[in-house]
Amino acid sequence: MNEKKKKTPKERREERERQKEGKRRREEEARICQRLTEPLRRFGYTIPAGSIPADLKEQAPNNSYGAPLYYEDIEFTCQDCGSEEIWTAEQQKWYYEIAKGPIQATAIRCRDCRRKEQERKEQSQLPKGYSKKTQ
Ligand SMILES: [Zn+2]
Secondary structure, eight states, X not given: OOOXXXXXXXXXXXXXXXXXXXXXXXXXXXXXXXXXXXXXXXXXXXXXXXXXXXXGGXXXXXXXTTOOSEEOOEEEEOTTTOOEEEEOHHHHHIIXXXXXXXXXXXXXXXXXXXXXXXXXXXXXTSOTTOOOOOO
């Protein structure tokens, strides 16, 4: 006998609840996205697909000239090693809104070169005759 296992009423109820919960969450996300982009649409801006709306009040204080309204992946060439890099929309949002990077700033170095540059700077801040310990 290969009887198909029937779902109990309880399991059916739980499954319905899960579906409702998923639907509710998707609607909530759509509402948030709508709220973030609505002010921009009102001013006639459109947000390219795949980009992230900017939260202008989280950006570092600026005269708002040239402040990005949204973030899109940016391709750039590392100025130190010449490698082709992508500064992703998520990284930009983090940089401008969490790290409060200046709005005029943009990525010019790849991750490796940024780290080397950082080390060089730290090194140069030490008094003459001293060097940073290497572990
Ligand atoms: Zn590089």
